[in-house]
Amino acid sequence: MKMNDKRRIKELIERLDRITAADEWGDDINPTQWTALSYLSRANSFSRSPSHVADFMTTTRGTVSQTLKALARKGLITEIRSEHDKRSISYSITEKGEKLFKKESTIEEAALQLGGEEVSTLLAGLEALARTALKQRGYKSFGVCDTCSYHRKEAEGGYCNLLNLPLSPPQTKQICHEHTSAK
Amino acid sequence: MKMNDKRRIKELIERLDRITAADEWGDDINPTQWTALSYLSRANSFSRSPSHVADFMTTTRGTVSQTLKALARKGLITEIRSEHDKRSISYSITEKGEKLFKKESTIEEAALQLGGEEVSTLLAGLEALARTALKQRGYKSFGVCDTCSYHRKEAEGGYCNLLNLPLSPPQTKQICHEHTSAK
DNA sequence: GTTACTAGTATCGAGTCGATATTATATTTA
DNA sequence: TAAATATAATATCGACTCGATACTAGTAAC
Numbered sequence: 389m390k391m392n393d394k395r396r397i398k399e400l401i402e403r404l405d406r407i408t409a410a411d412e413w414g415d416d417i418n419p420t421q422w423t424a425l426s427y428l429s430r431a432n433s434f435s436r437s438p439s440h441v442a443d444f445m446t447t448t449r450g451t452v453s454q455t456l457k458a459l460a461r462k463g464l465i466t467e468i469r470s471e472h473d474k475r476s477i478s479y480s481i482t483e484k485g486e487k488l489f490k491k492e493s494t495i496e497e498a499a500l501q502l503g504g505e506e507v508s509t510l511l512a513g514l515e516a517l518a519r520t521a522l523k524q525r526g527y528k529s530f531g532v533c534d535t536c537s538y539h540r541k542e543a544e545g546g547y548c549n550l551l552n553l554p555l556s557p558p559q560t561k562q563i564c565h566e567h568t569s570a571k
Numbered sequence: 572m573k574m575n576d577k578r579r580i581k582e583l584i585e586r587l588d589r590i591t592a593a594d595e596w597g598d599d600i601n602p603t604q605w606t607a608l609s610y611l612s613r614a615n616s617f618s619r620s621p622s623h624v625a626d627f628m629t630t631t632r633g634t635v636s637q638t639l640k641a642l643a644r645k646g647l648i649t650e651i652r653s654e655h656d657k658r659s660i661s662y663s664i665t666e667k668g669e670k671l672f673k674k675e676s677t678i679e680e681a682a683l684q685l686g687g688e689e690v691s692t693l694l695a696g697l698e699a700l701a702r703t704a705l706k707q708r709g710y711k712s713f714g715v716c717d718t719c720s721y722h723r724k725e726a727e728g729g730y731c732n733l734l735n736l737p738l739s740p741p742q743t744k745q746i747c748h749e750h751t752s753a754k
Numbered sequence: 755g756t757t758a759c760t761a762g763t764a765t766c767g768a769g770t771c772g773a774t775a776t777t778a779t780a781t782t783t784a
Numbered sequence: 785t786a787a788a789t790a791t792a793a794t795a796t797c798g799a800c801t802c803g804a805t806a807c808t809a810g811t812a813a814c
Contacts, residue, residue: 394678394679394682394683394690395679397697398591398682399609400694400697400700400701401591402591403627403629404584404700404701404704405584405585406606406628406629406630407705407708408581409629426582446589446590446592447593494708495577495584495700496578496580496581497704498703498704499576499580499581499700500577501703506696506699507576509693510580510692511576512689513689513692513693513697514580516685517583517587517678517681517685517693518583518586520685521587521590521678521680522590524677524680524681525590525677527590
């Protein structure tokens with residue numbers, strides 16, 4: 389690998405993120421809140437607590453707690469307290485929150501201009517980079533059930549061998565905090 | 572392109588950025604300040620004003636102004652007022668600021684684990700994505716002189732046909748706000 | 755020589771962020 | 785089973801980001 393390649397990769401990721409972050413301001417929401425909201429819209433019901441969001445966002449529970457309170461204040465999510473563990477909370481996205489997922493980000497628009505080959509090699513590279521980075525830091529993968537080693541494919545949907553639960557077709561595409569990469 | 576590919580690309584870039592941002596806290600510096608400092612260390616002397624940093628970072632002059640003041644307060648950069656335009660300022664990195672560029676980021680460490688082929692296709696993809704995104708939004712490229720259409724290669728270093736200036740070998744590798752992609 | 759325009763800032767309010775401390779609930783263990 | 789420990793979520797703090805707005809001081813254009 390050329391000496392500066394790794395630095396250039398880091399720089400490009402940072403710059404691209406800042407470019408999209410810039411147009412995630414407005415709509416009464418900021419980039420961090422946007423990331424949390426987006427996570428909540430795609431995570432399954434076992435993965436929507438403040439702790440899970442914090443792990444996904446690589447930040448602390450305290451910080452995420454404030455972010456989620458801000459989103460709740462704006463009516464974009466609602467908190468649901470757990471029955472069997474009175475400490476824990478699960479957040480759910482509201483209709484109003486769902487409506488925000490219309491506009492496309494700069495990165496997404498730019499991706500549309502790339503060729504199919506280019507997109508798939510880029511995606512493969514990013515996946516590999518993320519996989520390695522997560523492993524190095526001991527972070528959880530937060531992949532979708534579909535691709536988990538505990539997942540068993542069924543005629544309709546699937547089955548989770550960890551939680552012993554049947555999964556509907558849409559549920560197999562949701563993010564789970566227990567996700568473990570299928571080898 | 573598969574429907575979700577573009578969304579996945581955006582998600583991965585965001586997540587990777589948050590992972591590196593997480594370990595850019597500490598050392599009395601935060602991720603935003605880190606980006607500004609890093610830019611100043613690589614930009615040529617015509618590209619180190621608050622306005623240039625703001626353009627590079629896709630933010631406003633006001634925000635950058637504060638960030639640079641914070642860095643100056645910490646003794647990591649120093650401001651140099653221009654002679655012929657008394658409004659403008661150019662920042663310069665100090666010895667103390669230079670010393671911070673030791674540790675490697677998570678993304679860089681992860682990149683080292685990838686194969687050479689993987690790195691070059693990832694890099695090519697990111698470059699293409701960035702080029703397209705910048706063009707769509709009308710942002711400046713901030714490339715290095717080396718790759719500029721105004722650049723003329725010489726036996727020793729190069730020459731800038733825009734500013735009519737000879738460039739030393741290290742200068743040809745610096746970031747310039749006037750950079751225009753060579754076709 | 756007035757009228758733009760430009761470079762940089764101060765200030766504001768909402769919010770991020772890590773650190774720390776606190777509350778309430780669960781789990782372990784003695 | 786009671787006491788020690790662990791866990792989930794928050795409140796609070798101080799430094800800072802961020803866009804918006806308003807402002808100052810130089811420079812350029814007409």
